[in-house]
Amino acid sequence: MAAAHSQSPKTLLLWALSLLIAFSPLMRSSEACGVSVYWGQNLAQEGSLSELCESGYYSYVNLAYLSTFGCGRKLALNLTDHCDAASGGCKSLSTEIQACQSRGVKVLLSVGGNDTRYNQLCSAQDAKNVADDLYKTFLMGSDGPLGEVSLDGIDLDIEYPGSVNYWDYLVKALASYRSPQKNVYLSARASCSYPDKDIGPAINTGLLDHVAVRFYEDNPQCYCSAGPAKILETWNKWSSSLPEGNKLFFSWSPNSPASQCALDVLINEILPVIKPSPNYGGVMLLNADSHVSTIHQAACDSNYTCGISVYWGQSLNGEGSLIELCETGYYNYVNLAFLATFGCGRKIRLNLTDHCDADSGGCKSLSTEIQACQNRGVKVLLSLGGNDTRYNQLCSSQDAKNVADDLYNTFLKGSNPDGPLGDVALDGIDMDIEYPGSVNYWDYLVEALASYRSPQKNVYLSASASCSFPDKDLGAAINTGLLDHVAVRFYEDNPQCYCSAGSAKILDTWNRWSSSLPEGNHLFYGLLPNSNAGSQCKPEVFTTEILPVISSSPNYGGVMLRALYKDISTIYPAAACSNEALHREQSLISAL
Incomplete structure (x- = not known):
C-alpha cells in the first residue's frame, strides 16, 4: 500500500466541491417511495418517537395501537410501556408527533393489532360512528389521548380471521373527511394470502393510499423457504389487482421469524425485482430496526x-x-x-x-x-x-x-x-x-x-x-x-x-x-x-x-x-x- 501524503485544506476543498458538482445530477427524489414502521409496542427496542423520526429514514409512523373500539365500546389507546393513555400520560407525545410531522413524516394511528377481542365492528352504522370518533379524537386537533395534535391518518391492522366486519364502511366514512385543507391518509396491513379475507372489501374501495402485505406469516407460499419465486408470484398477484392509485408495500419483520427472508435476500433478490412494479411504494417494518439505513437505501434509491x-x-x-x-x-x-x-x-x-x-x-x-x-x-x-x-x-x-x-x-x-x-x-x-x-x-x-x-x-x-x-x-x-x-x-x-x-x-x-x-x-x-x-x-x-x-x-x-x-x-x-x-x-x- 502507498504511504499517506498530507494535503492542504485548499486541496481538500477542491476535492469536496468537485465531487459535489459531479454528483448533483445524480440526486434523485424518493417522494414516491418510503419506509413505514409501527411504533408503540416495544419500548426497549424502538426508543422514543422523536428519536425514530430524527433518524431521517422513516416516511410513515403508525402509532400502535388503538386496541379497543367498535360495537359501542369507548376508544382505548394502548402504547404499552411508553405511556398510560387512560391516565392522560400519552398527551406529552403531542410535541414529539408535531416534531415528526415538521420533518415530513406522516404519523398515523393504527387500529387493531394482535388482540382482536375488543376491536370489531358490528354494523355499517357502527363503522360510521367509529369513523366520527376517530376523526374528532385524533384527526381534528382536539384535546384527546394524544393531546391537541392532529394525526395524518388511520392505518388498519386487522387480524380477525375470516371477519369482513364492515371495514369498507369504515374506510369510506374516514375518506369522506378528506378536503383540500386536510388529507386523511389511509393505509392497511394485509395478510400475504390473496385476497385478504378481513379487509379485502376495504382495499377494493380504492380509497387506501397504500397497502402493506405481510410477507412473514400465515401462508407457506410467502415463507422464504418457499423461494423468492413464490414470494414474487404472490407480490405480482397483489400488484396486478390493487386499485389504481394505491401503493403496495413489502412488509418485513426485523425480528426475523423462521418464515422471514434474511436481510441480504430482501435487498439482493426481492427488492430489485419488485421495485419496478408501477405501484411499488416501499417497505413496511413491523418495528424499528438497526438496519433501517440499508433498508431505506435499498427500498427507495434506484442506485x-x-x-x-x-x-x-x-x-x-x-x-x-x-x-x-x-x-x-x-x-x-x-x-x-x-x-x-x-x-x-x-x-x-x-x-x-x-x-x-x-x-x-x-x-x-x-x-x-x-x-x-x-x-x-x-x-x-x-x-x-x-x-x-x-x-x-x-x-x-x-x-x-x-x-x-x-x-x-x-x-x-x-x-x-x-x-x-x-x-x-x-x-x-x-x-x-x-x-x-x-x-x-x-x-x-x-x-x-x-x-x-x-x-x-x-x-x-x-x-x-x-x-x-x-x-x-x-x-x-x-x-x-x-x-x-x-x-x-x-x-x-x-x-x-x-x-x-x-x-x-x-x-x-x-x-x-x-x-x-x-x-x-x-x-x-x-x-x-x-x-x-x-x-x-x-x-x-x-x-x-x-x-x-x-x-x-x-x-x-x-x-x-x-x-x-x-x-x-x-x-x-x-x-x-x-x-x-x-x-x-x-x-x-x-x-x-
Whole structure:
C-alpha cells in the first residue's frame, strides 16, 4: 500500500466541491417511495418517537395501537410501556408527533393489532360512528389521548380471521373527511394470502393510499423457504389487482421469524425485482430496526447498489479503528486486509499488521467492532491475497474447495469461537489476487464459496482486478458470474489506465470492463487515496471527466478505495451516490 501524503485544506476543498458538482445530477427524489414502521409496542427496542423520526429514514409512523373500539365500546389507546393513555400520560407525545410531522413524516394511528377481542365492528352504522370518533379524537386537533395534535391518518391492522366486519364502511366514512385543507391518509396491513379475507372489501374501495402485505406469516407460499419465486408470484398477484392509485408495500419483520427472508435476500433478490412494479411504494417494518439505513437505501434509491468499498487493516496510524471507520456512515463495504496465507495445504493466517496479532488470538477483540459495523448496514468482507503473493496460491481444484470450506467454517459461519476473529460471521470474501499470470483455480474457489449461499445467509463475493482487460489472474473467476462486484484498479500495471494517457483511454478501458461483465455484477472504479503518482488522476479530472460518464453505466457500482486516511474520509463519500451522503458532504464543506 502507498504511504499517506498530507494535503492542504485548499486541496481538500477542491476535492469536496468537485465531487459535489459531479454528483448533483445524480440526486434523485424518493417522494414516491418510503419506509413505514409501527411504533408503540416495544419500548426497549424502538426508543422514543422523536428519536425514530430524527433518524431521517422513516416516511410513515403508525402509532400502535388503538386496541379497543367498535360495537359501542369507548376508544382505548394502548402504547404499552411508553405511556398510560387512560391516565392522560400519552398527551406529552403531542410535541414529539408535531416534531415528526415538521420533518415530513406522516404519523398515523393504527387500529387493531394482535388482540382482536375488543376491536370489531358490528354494523355499517357502527363503522360510521367509529369513523366520527376517530376523526374528532385524533384527526381534528382536539384535546384527546394524544393531546391537541392532529394525526395524518388511520392505518388498519386487522387480524380477525375470516371477519369482513364492515371495514369498507369504515374506510369510506374516514375518506369522506378528506378536503383540500386536510388529507386523511389511509393505509392497511394485509395478510400475504390473496385476497385478504378481513379487509379485502376495504382495499377494493380504492380509497387506501397504500397497502402493506405481510410477507412473514400465515401462508407457506410467502415463507422464504418457499423461494423468492413464490414470494414474487404472490407480490405480482397483489400488484396486478390493487386499485389504481394505491401503493403496495413489502412488509418485513426485523425480528426475523423462521418464515422471514434474511436481510441480504430482501435487498439482493426481492427488492430489485419488485421495485419496478408501477405501484411499488416501499417497505413496511413491523418495528424499528438497526438496519433501517440499508433498508431505506435499498427500498427507495434506484442506485442503492452504488457505494464506497474500502480496504482496512494495513495502516494503523492512518486508518484508525474499524469502528471509527464504520461510524462515519460513509462506507458500504469494508474489506479486512488481508488473509495473507492460505492454499496448497498451508494453515490460513490473518495479517492485519499493527492492528492486532492474530496468531496470539489478539484479533478476536475485533468481533464486537465487526458486529457494530454490520448493525450499521456495512458489509464486512475478508480480503484474500494482497501484495505478498508468496503464501497465497491454490494448487488444484480440490485445494480451492478445501480453502472455501476453511473460509466458511472459520470466518463466515459464525460458530467458531476459536477463529482468528472469534465467532463473528463476516458477510463474504473479497479476492485481491496479484500473482502475475497465474490462473490458480480462483474460479473453483468462487464456485465453492457461492455454494454456501442460502435464503438465510448470503455470501457476498467481490474481487479487485487489474486494469488490464481481461485480468489474467481472476478472469475465469469473474466469468463465473457469481461475484457481486468487481473493482478495477485504475492506478497501476497498465499505462493505458494512467491519467497521463488521457480520460478517453481510461473510459475506453472502463467500457471494455462494463460491457463484458456478467449480468448482475457491478463494477467499481478503484482509486488509491492520497497518491501523488502520475498514474492517478487529479480530483478535478476524475470528477468532471470520468465520474459523470462511468456513473451512467448500467452496472456502475461505486468507488473502491485501496486505503483509508483520516483526511480523505471527508472527500469520497459522494461516490456512494446517495442524497444523504451528499448532504453530509455539504456540511463538511461548510466546516472547512
